[in-house]
Amino acid sequence: MGSEADPATGAVVTPIYQTSTYAQDGVGGLRQGLGQGYEYSRSGNPTRTALEDCLAALEAPDGSARGFAFASGLAAEDAVLRSLLRPGDHLVIPDDAYGGTYRLVARVAEPWGVRHTPASLVDVDAVRAAIEPGKTRLVWVETPTNPLLSVADIAALADVAHEAGALLVVDNTFATPYLQQPLSLGADIVVHSTTKYCGGHSDVVGGAAIVSERASAPWMAGIAGLGDNAAERIGFNQNSMGAVAGPFDAWLVQRGLKTLAVRMERHCDNAEKIVEMLRQHPKVTRVLYPSLDDHPGHKAATEQMRRYGGMVSFQVAGGKEAALEVCRKTGVFTLAESLGGVESLIEHPGQMTHASVAGSALEVPDDLIRVSVGLEDAADLVADLEQALG
Numbered sequence: 424m425g426s427e428a429d430p431a432t433g434a435v436v437t438p439i440y441q442t443s444t445y446a447q448d449g450v451g452g453l454r455q456g457l458g459q460g461y462e463y464s465r466s467g468n469p470t471r472t473a474l475e476d477c478l479a480a481l482e483a484p485d486g487s488a489r490g491f492a493f494a495s496g497l498a499a500e501d502a503v504l505r506s507l508l509r510p511g512d513h514l515v516i517p518d519d520a521y522g523g524t525y526r527l528v529a530r531v532a533e534p535w536g537v538r539h540t541p542a543s544l545v546d547v548d549a550v551r552a553a554i555e556p557g558k559t560r561l562v563w564v565e566t567p568t569n570p571l572l573s574v575a576d577i578a579a580l581a582d583v584a585h586e587a588g589a590l591l592v593v594d595n596t597f598a599t600p601y602l603q604q605p606l607s608l609g610a611d612i613v614v615h616s617t618t619k620y621c622g623g624h625s626d627v628v629g630g631a632a633i634v635s636e637r638a639s640a641p642w643m644a645g646i647a648g649l650g651d652n653a654a655e656r657i658g659f660n661q662n663s664m665g666a667v668a669g670p671f672d673a674w675l676v677q678r679g680l681k682t683l684a685v686r687m688e689r690h691c692d693n694a695e696k697i698v699e700m701l702r703q704h705p706k707v708t709r710v711l712y713p714s715l716d717d718h719p720g721h722k723a724a725t726e727q728m729r730r731y732g733g734m735v736s737f738q739v740a741g742g743k744e745a746a747l748e749v750c751r752k753t754g755v756f757t758l759a760e761s762l763g764g765v766e767s768l769i770e771h772p773g774q775m776t777h778a779s780v781a782g783s784a785l786e787v788p789d790d791l792i793r794v795s796v797g798l799e800d801a802a803d804l805v806a807d808l809e810q811a812l813g
Contacts, residue, residue: 574720
């Protein structure tokens with residue numbers, strides 16, 4: 424699904440159309456026939472189109488969405504915010520949002536005049552209370568969140584957002600479209616850092632927005648004269664702002680998507696074995712993973728996810744220094760930012776991926792460790808963490 428043979432040549436794998444421009448049939452006339460409709464690769468490129476169609480098909484198998492590929496996950500988020508908001512508008516964000524998302528909202532969008540309120544997304548009433556009638560345009564959801572792995576009830580939050588006339592945006596990076604399909608649960612827009620599980624090999628940076636055909640609202644009608652259709656707005660700004668995925672990057676992400684299902688099964692298998700060990704380790708004070716019965720989002724995760732994912736966070740006795748020591752001592756786990764690759768990574772969110780939220784309401788615990796569980800032998804991964812914990 425979403426990966427058809429190249430229409431121009433019949434190639435089973437979409438070629439890398441490494442070109443910036445295209446011959447036209449006449450002045451102002453796009454080329455007709457196979458490969459029609461292309462004039463300049465910022466506006467459209469066949470390799471990028473193939474990726475965008477694939478992502479749309481994975482997130483909305485019924486064909487009810489459009490995909491847009493960007494140069495990074497934050498470029499995709501920025502395009503959504505700038506396409507749908509204007510000064511004076513308001514959005515709700517998770518109170519444990521990814522640090523880069525918080526930085527974009529608090530330090531880029533807020534000076535532009537867009538206000539935000541953090542809320543616990545596991546508490547539907549808290550989200551409802553954070554909404555400002557007539558001002559809130561977006562409810563922004565990560566589920567599971569990064570790095571605390573909170574899980575939101577997407578269907579319930581979609582109802583809350585829509586009752587207020589807002590759109591629901593879901594960052595589906597951690598779950599991927601294999602484990603979870605937010606559009607089918609009522610979300611209007613899905614965003615991804617395709618750098619992560621979609622690409623899957625730590626060799627590309629990219630992002631995507633997949634927009635439901637139903638994503639529209641009357642309050643959008645006055646922005647840039649484009650009407651109230653979110654997909655039209657995001658497509659217009661993708662071309663106007665230009666932060667598009669290049670053809671080679673698009674090709675790498677699409678190649679990764681071909682193995683997404685089998686990789687996610689192995690990520691989940693390995694993560695569950697690590698969680699089992701961590702739950703029994705005397706130096707681990709808390710394990711954060713949605714499969715656990717005492718996880719606040721366990722019920723929602725069980726209902727809306729196929730499995731529980733390849734990300735695990737845990738806290739250790741001894742505070743920050745003990746956490747840093749564990750990160751330093753692993754051998755199979757590589758100390759590095761990012762996630763979702765075939766190799767296992769470990770990090771200290773407080774000083775790495777979430778340093779931008781230090782001192783804010785979103786600050787993460789300093790004894791927290793996050794691991795992205797890769798595809799190595801599970802026994803090796805468990806043994807590595809055991810020796811690092813000591």
